[in-house]
Amino acid sequence: MDMLQFPANIAAAAGVNFAAIMPEVILSVIAMALLLVNVFINSEQKAYLGYLSLIGIVVTFFSVVSGWGAPQSGFNNSVLQDNFSLFFKGTFLVSAFLTILITDQYLKREECNWGEIYPLILFATVGMMLMASGTDLMTIFLGLEVLSVSLYVLAGFNRANLKSNEAGLKYFLLGAFSTGFLLYGMALIYGSTGTTRVAAIASYISQNGMVLSNPMLVAGMLLMAVGFSFKIAAAPFHMWTPDVYEGAPTPMTAFMSVGPKAAGFAAFLRVFIVALPAMKADWSELLWVLAVLTMTVGNITALKQTNIKRMLAYSSIAHAGYVLVGFTAGNAVGTAGVLFYMLSYAFMNIGAFAIIVLVGRKGEENNNVSDYAGFGFKHPVLGMCMSIFLFSLAGIPPAAGFIGKFYLFSGAIQAGYVWLAIIGVLNSAASVYYYLRVMVFMYMKDPTEEFDWLAVSPSLALCLLLSVAGVLIPGIVPGTLLDLAQKAILM
């Protein structure tokens, strides 16, 4: 079964075709308008920027939905808006929407209420969308840069806070370094095949078989794998993750752990499945090792964490490992599992971070797991929400996390990677320990705090509601979403 093939019912293949980048155009225009509005309003009115950006995201989402099933290609085939990229664009928009819902309350509390955060989130989303629909290595790289530069600023957004500054600087230095790896890999691929279009790379390799023994091509593939592994935070390229996730403002941590990871996977899948199918035997072995390392390192290190943001950072490394299992399988079930998992991960992870935003207060982030003692009794509804997100992260039915892992691992078994699936399931079992530890504190310890400072703003409540729905509905009736994910990869 061929995945991610160039669609047959394509519209307007050559030249300029704005329909192929319509969601990006809409979101960029809105982001620029917000940037202008921001300088003409006073600081009490900054919340309006949040509402305007939410409206912008909804409009863009409609443009994404209306493009479904009608693939568009343009700009001399450097951009392809097929169902695959539309599914990912939907995922990015969902994560940006949920993030903006929890941003306002946090910014007001931490007294860093600068309006620039909303345009920056939107620009980062534009970059992610370009990465998902780029079919030229240069377009993918441009999207990655738009995303990364916005994220460096977002990580260091709380500029009065030393930890946030540290996060921004560390992310910038290591991110720039890894971008170098990715770009060098792309240059070597271009050098050995003479093109940067992903489809043309594949056809060049299939017509000139001897290029496969060219060390330049192999080195290019390896360097690109390193660059993408950094972006998805796969071990052993994950060292930046805990520090950056801990120091960045909590809503931005939620955003960074979901959207850019999904964007990294979108570009990773597109380049490796479409451009380098001839080297599949090589890269699936590489991904096998990466997946096992990432899952194991992420989960074992998370066991020892006492800071909940660091714990979720290591958990997000482990989740990248589970998703790599589906990627390694390389078949339709595993790849559809990747798409399904990234969307449900957006709901469960941002939901969990919304609770973390709530539990903190000015100058006292309350990020230790022990700060959650008795939280479940003091606030039963919020405690139940957190439990649902943690169950989903641990992969316990009936949450979406279970269904996602089920498809990832069954894809691996169908492709013959039985041992990989077994290691994945064992890792998933180990992860239950640290997720349930939070719940032990929430429900089995006596409260040390009154939690009387908690104030759930309407937007935060909406975020929790959407996240719970996004975790439970695909978990109980996964058919619709899985069907969409399968249509996204098999046009």
Added chain:
Amino acid sequence: MLGAYLPIIFLVVIAAVFGFASLCFSSLIGQKKPSEVKLAPYECGCEPVGSARERFSVKFYIIAMLFILFDIEAVFLYPWAIIYKKLGMFGVMEMAVFIVILFVGYIYVWKKGALEWE
């Protein structure tokens, strides 16, 4: 194939020999009348005042960064100006979009007060 690069190697060798030889000859046969003014770094007519390792206001960096950003706009306009007759209306519109995007940035910078010195 590498033979095509032979002239470049010659050029590098000649440049190295010429530079080294001029330094040697001037120190061997040149006249030497050193004075304090001549030996001062950056002999430009002004006497140096204080150390050069001072702290600069961060405003210089902002102005320099903004200069580079808007300078690149001008650089993009040059190749466009050469072929804009061939591009026709399409080229005008594309450049209009580009300039509008930069203009948004300009207004942002202006209203933020990054261009004010005081």
